[in-house]
Amino acid sequence: MVEPVLALRNLRKSFGALAATNDVSLTLLPGEIHALIGPNGAGKSTLIKQITGEIRPDSGAVAFMGRAIDGLDVAARARLGLARSFQVSAVIPDFTVRQNVMLALMGASGRVFRFFRPALSDHSLTGPAQDHIAAAGLADRAGVKAAELSHGERRKLEIAMALALSPKVFLLDEPMAGMGLEGAAQLTELLSNLRRKAPILLVEHDMDAVFALADRISVLVYGRIIATGTVAEIRAHPEVQRSYLGDEA
Numbered sequence: 001m002v003e004p005v006l007a008l009r010n011l012r013k014s015f016g017a018l019a020a021t022n023d024v025s026l027t028l029l030p031g032e033i034h035a036l037i038g039p040n041g042a043g044k045s046t047l048i049k050q051i052t053g054e055i056r057p058d059s060g061a062v063a064f065m066g067r068a069i070d071g072l073d074v075a076a077r078a079r080l081g082l083a084r085s086f087q088v089s090a091v092i093p094d095f096t097v098r099q100n101v102m103l104a105l106m107g108a109s110g111r112v113f114r115f116f117r118p119a120l121s122d123h124s125l126t127g128p129a130q131d132h133i134a135a136a137g138l139a140d141r142a143g144v145k146a147a148e149l150s151h152g153e154r155r156k157l158e159i160a161m162a163l164a165l166s167p168k169v170f171l172l173d174e175p176m177a178g179m180g181l182e183g184a185a186q187l188t189e190l191l192s193n194l195r196r197k198a199p200i201l202l203v204e205h206d207m208d209a210v211f212a213l214a215d216r217i218s219v220l221v222y223g224r225i226i227a228t229g230t231v232a233e234i235r236a237h238p239e240v241q242r243s244y245l246g247d248e249a
């Protein structure tokens with residue numbers, strides 16, 4: 001059997017009487033995109049936060065690359081390569097695309113750079129930065145300030161910055177939000193390639209993107225996973241159709 005990169009076992013988290021995640025188990029396998037879908041308030045964000053360490057579950061366990069990480073805080077998990085991708089707050093609007101990606105690389109390297117300007121000519125950073133920018137489809141925009149990017153380009157910058165952190169897993173919380181049709185199509189293609197770098201746990205409401213990308217889908221409703229399966233299995237699942245997909249199946 002293939003060893004999962006991430007394995008959630010029986011995660012429970014209640015807020016008062018409300019069970020936000022109720023006995024949730026799922027795995028993320030090497031190379032896969034596993035989409036997590038469900039109506040608003042189903043518990044998706046609460047689940048992601050239990051993976052990153054922002055929320056401690058009441059019970060259950062999280063294993064990352066075969067190791068129990070329940071005792072680790074957010075920073076320790078991030079150092080292992082388990083962090084939420086697309087931390088929008090990390091983008092500095094006044095810096096160029098290249099400078100933002102270099103900053104992410106500096107953060108990831110753990111080296112101490114006393115001054116940012118001299119570090120910008122550090123060739124150990126410029127080469128990899130350019131590679132990540134190209135992989136995110138922004139090669140011709142490397143010298144442009146982040147503030148001047150379109151919404152779609154900004155999302156690509158976030159991908160380049162996520163790549164700079166060399167994650168072992170991408171945790172993506174609604175990457176399609178706010179994208180137009182064309183932007184969503186471009187981003188779908190980028191995410192499809194991203195899975196070659198690391199598997200993706202994808203929380204997403206855009207069902208076109210989910211159906212195009214997911215190897216497996218798990219459906220969360222009122223804190224419980226009601227089904228896990230391939231796109232075809234989930235589209236055909238009567239309970240999923242009833243509780244979530246409706247016309248979209």
Ligand SMILES: Nc1ncnc2c1ncn2[C@@H]1O[C@H](COP(=O)(O)OP(=O)(O)OP(=O)(O)O)[C@@H](O)[C@H]1O
Pocket residue numbers: 015018020038039040041042043044045046047
């Ligand atoms: N800190 C909190 N305190 C109390 N209740 C909370 C807290 N965080 C979440 N909840 C509740 O837990 C439930 C699950 O919320 P969560 O944000 O995880 O859902 P979600 O599936 O991510 O929703 P959305 O798709 O709208 O982002 C909701 O009923 C929400 O109101």
